[in-house]
Amino acid sequence: MANNELPKMMRAHVLEQYNTPYQVRELPVPTIENPNDILIRVDAASYCHTDAVLASGKMRPPPLPHIGCHEFAGTVVCLATQPPAHGLKVGDRVAVPGRGNHVCGRCLECQNPSGPMPDEPGYSIYCPNAGGGLGVGSKPGGFREYAIVDSRQVAIIPAGMTAVEAAPLMCAGLTIFAALMKCELKPGQRIGIMGCGGGLGHLGLQFATKMGLKTTGVDVVSQALTLARSLETGAAIIDASSKSPEEVKQEMGKEDGREHPSEMGLDAVIILPESQKSFDYGMQLLKNGGLLVLVSFPPEGFHVSADDIVFRRTRVVGSLIGSNKAMREMFEFCIKNNVKAKTRTYPFSKLNQLVEDYHSGFGGKLVLDMTIEE
Incomplete structure (x- = not known):
């Protein structure tokens, strides 16, 4: 999709004060500035316990205003004008974990990735120079209609798996x-x-x-x-x-x-x-x-x-989270063994209702489904 075909504005859920409801705001659709980045249309955004902790200001509070969500999924709508897109193309469905955004590729961690099933040298989800993941630090996450993500941090959603099914797998x-x-x-x-x-x-x-x-x-x-x-x-x-x-x-x-x-x-x-x-x-x-x-x-x-x-x-x-290699193996395991999160879905506008239900003790995963008619 060409840039001139994209909308100029989008809706986003913004946390403007800790311990207060999210506010829906009209914001410009973000533009690609890093050659590793891609623009996706967010199709599903899952709510995590960490979102609740961050919204309370109790854990590494991000600067406000803030757009949360570090487990989401969407469709690629725009690539950088120059390589690399790391094999992705417009129309691909991708799942996005918050970690691994804009790693440096040069530090000791990136050169010697650690954790279960580490990636090849040159990329590590634990890179200390990445500056925090999407939705859990200063970088905005998936509670919005469009998002810029690092093409190196995503995985193709397997055929037969929906965005709502894929999103909770990106953190939980x-x-x-x-x-x-x-x-x-x-x-x-x-x-x-x-x-x-x-x-x-x-x-x-x-x-x-x-x-x-x-x-x-x-x-x-x-x-x-x-x-x-x-x-x-x-x-x-x-x-x-x-x-x-x-x-x-x-x-x-x-x-x-x-x-x-x-x-x-x-x-x-x-x-x-x-x-x-x-x-x-x-x-x-x-x-x-x-x-x-x-x-x-x-x-x-x-x-x-x-x-x-x-x-x-x-x-x-x-143990924190898995590597890209682990992410791919997890998807294969889920498809082979029919592993799925128990989900309850909400339209985009009902994030605050979702949060209330979360605090009431609903088990499983609560997910914004952008395809639900409002």
Whole structure:
């Protein structure tokens, strides 16, 4: 599409003050200034817990006014006037994670990418010079009708997958997929997911069980537990308010034929809630030598017992999000194994209603669907 065929103005949801509703504003359609960039028409924009935290001003507050959303999908409508577009063309449907925008390609991280399934040298999602991702820093995200994105950070949406299905995978899906990869478990080993009925958790249940892992999901919120059980993944779903970790470990021990408490429990556990109780519960579910993968990051941090680290030999590692390579493998896995987020969709104008529903405790993922008639 030529520039002269694009509209001059667009609608955007703008956060003008913390802890206040988004405001719909008319803004100019952004123009391409970097040869790596492309312009997309946003087709779906998914709401993440981080959006809620940022809107409250509690985590790395971005300068205001701010356009949020770091998991979205759209259609390429314009390319830079000079290469590179990295193989993309107008009309391609792309999924956009917030991370990896305008990496430098020269730093130690870019030259030696890290994380599960790292990319080839020259590009890293953890580049310290990128200056923050789309929608989670100073750069605007996907709560708008058109967006400029880095052609190096996107992935082609597979045939048969809608934009609404793809958008939640760009943070929730990719984050939990990368965390599972970091566990390095083999089929038949045990994994636990604390916060199994949330956006990341319910996708994690599907990924883990389809990977052949013996999966235990833990939650305390009734709506989240209902969602987790409705997936019918075969995972054991535990209400932590009614069953202690010792009881859960004993059941695992009986199933596995283990008699000593040190040999009972999970090989790895992923912590999603920002709760010390959740952290402690997950840690207690681990067998000796088990791995705790930390995805959440409350401002006050977590207390870790030296006894667990020294005497039980448990390991604690962090996990943020997946690489482009992991993103492509995740898409292939989703298509092959029919992994999908449970979504509730809203027209573009109803973002504030979406936010209210999110805070009311709806499980799964809430998504703006630009194709819904308003």
